[in-house]
Amino acid sequence: xxxxxxxxxxxxxxxxxxxxxxxxxxxxxxxxxxxxxxxxxxxxxxxxxxxxxxxxxxxxxxxxxxxxxxxxxxxxxxxxxxxxxxxxxxxxxxxxxxxxxxxxxxxxxxxxxxxxxxxxxxxxxxxxxxxxxxxxxxxxxxxxxxxxxxxxxxxxxxxxxxxxxxxxxxxxxxxxxxxxxxxxxxxxxxxxxxxxxxxxxxxxxxxxxxxxxxxxxxxxxxxxxxxxxxxxxxxxxxxxxxxxxxxxxxxxxxxxxxxxxxxxxxxxxxxxxxxxxxxxxxxxxxxxxxxxxxxxxxxxxxxxxxxx
Amino acid sequence: xxxxxxxxxxxxxxxxxxxxxxxxxxxxxxxxxxxxxxxxxxxxxxxxxxxxxxxxxxxxxxxxxxxxxxxxxxxxxxxxxxxxxxxxxxxxxxxxxxxxxxxxxxxxxxxxxxxxxxxxxxxxxxxxxxxxxxxxxxxxxxxxxxxxxxxxxxxxxxxxxxxxxxxxxxxxxxxxxxxxxxxxxxxxxxxxxxxxxxxxxxxxxxxxxxxxxxxxxxxxxxxxxxxxxxxxxxxxxxxxxxxxxxxxxxxxxxxxxxxxxxxxxxxxxxxxxxxxxxxxxxxxxxxxxxxxxxxxxxxxxxxxxx
Ligand SMILES: Nc1nc2c(ncn2[C@@H]2O[C@H](COP(=O)(O)OP(=O)(O)OP(=O)(O)O)[C@@H](O)[C@H]2O)c(=O)[nH]1
Ligand SMILES: Nc1nc2c(ncn2[C@@H]2O[C@H](COP(=O)(O)OP(=O)(O)OP(=O)(O)O)[C@@H](O)[C@H]2O)c(=O)[nH]1
Ligand SMILES: [Mg+2]
Ligand SMILES: [Mg+2]
Numbered sequence: 001x002x003x004x005x006x007x008x009x010x011x012x013x014x015x016x017x018x019x020x021x022x023x024x025x026x027x028x029x030x031x032x033x034x035x036x037x038x039x040x041x042x043x044x045x046x047x048x049x050x051x052x053x054x055x056x057x058x059x060x061x062x063x064x065x066x067x068x069x070x071x072x073x074x075x076x077x078x079x080x081x082x083x084x085x086x087x088x089x090x091x092x093x094x095x096x097x098x099x100x101x102x103x104x105x106x107x108x109x110x111x112x113x114x115x116x117x118x119x120x121x122x123x124x125x126x127x128x129x130x131x132x133x134x135x136x137x138x139x140x141x142x143x144x145x146x147x148x149x150x151x152x153x154x155x156x157x158x159x160x161x162x163x164x165x166x167x168x169x170x171x172x173x174x175x176x177x178x179x180x181x182x183x184x185x186x187x188x189x190x191x192x193x194x195x196x197x198x199x200x201x202x203x204x205x206x207x208x209x210x211x212x213x214x215x216x217x218x219x220x221x222x223x224x225x226x227x228x229x230x231x232x233x234x235x236x237x238x239x240x241x242x243x244x245x246x247x248x249x250x251x252x253x254x255x256x257x258x259x260x261x262x263x264x265x266x267x268x269x270x271x272x273x274x275x276x277x278x279x280x281x282x283x284x285x286x287x288x289x290x291x292x293x294x295x296x297x298x299x300x301x302x303x304x305x306x307x308x
Numbered sequence: 309x310x311x312x313x314x315x316x317x318x319x320x321x322x323x324x325x326x327x328x329x330x331x332x333x334x335x336x337x338x339x340x341x342x343x344x345x346x347x348x349x350x351x352x353x354x355x356x357x358x359x360x361x362x363x364x365x366x367x368x369x370x371x372x373x374x375x376x377x378x379x380x381x382x383x384x385x386x387x388x389x390x391x392x393x394x395x396x397x398x399x400x401x402x403x404x405x406x407x408x409x410x411x412x413x414x415x416x417x418x419x420x421x422x423x424x425x426x427x428x429x430x431x432x433x434x435x436x437x438x439x440x441x442x443x444x445x446x447x448x449x450x451x452x453x454x455x456x457x458x459x460x461x462x463x464x465x466x467x468x469x470x471x472x473x474x475x476x477x478x479x480x481x482x483x484x485x486x487x488x489x490x491x492x493x494x495x496x497x498x499x500x501x502x503x504x505x506x507x508x509x510x511x512x513x514x515x516x517x518x519x520x521x522x523x524x525x526x527x528x529x530x531x532x533x534x535x536x537x538x539x540x541x542x543x544x545x546x547x548x549x550x551x552x553x554x555x556x557x558x559x560x561x562x563x564x565x566x567x568x569x570x571x572x573x574x575x576x577x578x579x580x581x582x583x584x585x586x587x588x589x590x591x592x593x594x595x596x597x598x599x600x601x602x603x604x605x606x607x608x609x610x611x612x613x614x
Binding site for chain 2: 036040042140142143150222223224230
């Protein structure tokens with residue numbers, strides 16, 4: 001519906017050519033379109049509200065109103081502001097000096113944690129690390145089998161323990177890494193709802209037991225408005241360090257990325273775009289901003305074409 | 309516990325913590341002022357109904373409130389609940405509750421297909437039906453093992469082939485075995501796939517075509533959609549419907565704080581009945597869908613009138 005925001009804004013402003021100056025009403029019309037585009041992209045309602053207020057202010061400045069290409073100017077301001085909000089972040093996996101380093105993954109059911117664990121392990125292996133995967137999901141049927149299979153495919157050791165007690169498996173996993181000279185431990189945990197106190201307690205307990213160097217939350221790119229409730233609760237209980245956005249190979253706009261950054265202050269670190277271990281990519285705020293507005297795919301397409 | 313209780317339990321647990329992000333609508337008076345209409349729009353958008361649809365609903369209600377001189381917010385919300393409930397496409401009883409059938413479960417990755425198949429197997433067995441499961445997800449790591457665990461839990465047989473085999477062949481085997489064993493409900497789990505993946509969608513089309521051709525029982529396709537899904541859900545449903553001609557949807561993960569508003573758009577636009585809802589990871593966490601309960605959970609209960 002909002003395939004091309006650029007064109008829509010062009011449409012709003014086109015009647016004005018030759019009429020001279022844009023009025024506040026024109027900007028209001030434009031802001032309505034932008035608001036819709038953001039909501040359509042699943043940016044959280046509250047975040048949209050604040051964003052529109054700020055952006056509108058900038059758009060009402062004389063240079064924009066008087067310019068010959070107001071639509072482009074408005075788009076540029078919107079993109080700037082969005083990119084700013086998404087944050088400049090270092091996508092590289094920065095490891096601490098402790099050996100073994102511990103990375104813990106958390107998130108809702110089915111968000112893509114287990115897949116992301118394998119992807120991280122694969123990436124680390126490429127960078128000459130020797131990772132260990134630890135299967136702390138003792139609830140989902142065949143969760144450990146899944147991790148074991150993925151580990152087997154990428155040639156990474158998997159620690160399963162007794163398959164009963166997640167805290168114990170995590171602790172033993174770290175010891176297993178020491179015994180087997182692994183320098184990074186990736187802890188896969190069960191999917192859990194942010195309102196499930198018992199399961200959130202468990203995540204905290206695993207955290208206390210292994211003191212991860214970083215905790216990454218895996219969030220599905222299709223997530224709607226609820227992403228703020230979920231990420232706020234995870235931020236409060238486990239205080240994660242960054243986000244992996246999964247399933248970015250679809251056509252969801254991924255407005256949740258913006259909402260999470262705004263609500264929790266936590267940066268997006270990686271995007272995951274496929275089921276295979278090699279599809280973990282760096283996060284680029286500018287591309288993400290364009291994607292959220294429905295203008296992004298072109299850039300990514302060009303860049304991936306160049307890479308191949 | 310009824311489905312609405314279950315959902316409102318989830319809501320009340322999170323309400324304290326997220327009060328400002330939640331349904332402020334309920335905490336204020338019944339005046340039909342701008343604040344009310346804005347609050348209503350916000351509630352609808354936060355339930356993932358979508359910006360455009362939310363504005364449309366609010367505008368429409370505003371009109372009616374004026375024309376019919378509705379006295380207060382309670383009257384408007386009663387109207388809204390009915391309106392939302394009637395927006396869902398009814399029907400679908402034949403798919404899971406009717407006679408013998410083969411049902412394929414499809415959807416994007418991680419929505420809850422395998423889990424739903426497991427829960428349904430239990431429900432149908434309890435109802436006295438003879439169930440057979442088929443594992444046509446031969447792609448995802450340990451998908452077969454996962455379904456096998458569910459089959460054991462529900463105490464039903466499951467037909468599998470090794471990982472990497474042709475999913476259509478698994479379906480073929482499953483149908484053959486269903487005939488031999490006299491199964492009257494065949495539930496087929498398929499691999500999650502994004503609607504944007506042309507290859508995987510074509511593969512699924514082929515699987516369904518094989519089943520339709522081979523089966524002597526009526527064949528249905530059901531889309532499993534995650535309640536946390538935002539606006540992309542409609543696009544997903546369109547693509548799956550275009551490829552497979554869907555017969556219904558099941559909404560999962562309604563035990564969280566997501567309201568599943570996208571299901572409304574999907575059910576309405578694609579004329580698909582909601583067959584069941586998932587409210588947890590356990591064997592018994594599958595409930596019947598009730599449009600009024602769902603509407604009530606979407607907008608919030610407004611029964612605090614004195
Ligand atoms: N297309 C696509 N599929 C993905 C991506 N990441 C994960 N998946 C798929 O999403 C589904 C769920 O992924 P999992 O890794 O099992 O998710 P999880 O968070 O571990 O799930 P639970 O352990 O049940 O909470 C699987 O079918 C994965 O193959 C991605 O980036 N793109
Ligand atoms: N809280 C909650 N979790 C659910 C529900 N239904 C499924 N899940 C969980 O969601 C995760 C994914 O469920 P699956 O059944 O594996 O999903 P799937 O669609 O088969 O996934 P793929 O085959 O990888 O595409 C698992 O951790 C399930 O336990 C539900 O109604 N509520
Ligand atoms: Mg997992
Ligand atoms: Mg599955």
